[in-house]
Amino acid sequence: MTLENKSLDGIDIQILDILQKNAQLSNSEIAKRVNLSPPATHARIKNIEKNGYINKHVAILNQEKLGFNxxxxxxxxxxxxxxxxxxxxxxxxxxxxxxxxxxxxxxxxxxxxxxxxxxxxxxxxxxxxxxxxxxxxxxxxxVLREIKSSTTLPITENMEQKKPKL
Structure with a gap:
């Protein structure tokens, strides 16, 4: 499956949401969370990256512990x-x-x-x-005090609204 000329599906969105919250998770852990095989998950992640949905993987440092107060x-x-x-x-x-x-x-x-x-x-x-x-x-x-600082986009919001009510 390729993502070229195709919008992201629900599983792709789930993968992106998981990665933006913790990019250090193993491929097998991500696969478990989205109910796919590790090879299928890996292929989806590579296609998502290839199509530019992920800019980069980074570590977010604690600025105060490093003296940037x-x-x-x-x-x-x-x-x-x-x-x-x-x-x-x-x-x-x-x-x-x-x-x-x-x-x-x-x-x-x-x-x-x-x-x-x-x-x-x-x-x-x-x-x-x-x-x-x-x-x-x-x-x-x-800045006297930081109330919220996030790098997480609300990409699953639409998914939550589209779920059928039980």
């Missing part, structure tokens, strides 16, 4: 309007190791950066780096 959200505005200059700026933002996420926005600001630093001094140094990139305006908000 200051999480910040930084809104930035630019005065750049030339396409090439915007691409150059975005490449420079992507290259900054402190940047965990960078989003292009509509509204008052052009970008939102989620960054992590070890302390206020490192944050100040990061803001200096931004200033050297020609940023017109910066607004920084420090």
């Amino acid at each position: 200051l999480l910040s959200m930084i809104f930035i505005s630019t005065s750049i309007h030339q396409h090439d200059a915007i691409e150059t700026l975005e490449d420079k933002l992507k290259a900054l190791p402190e940047v965990l996420e960078c989003h292009c926005l509509t509204g008052e600001y052009d970008y939102l950066l989620k960054i992590v630093t070890k302390n206020r001094n490192d944050l100040e140094g990061f803001i200096r780096k931004l200033n050297r990139l020609g940023i017109a305006r910066i607004q920084t908000s420090l």
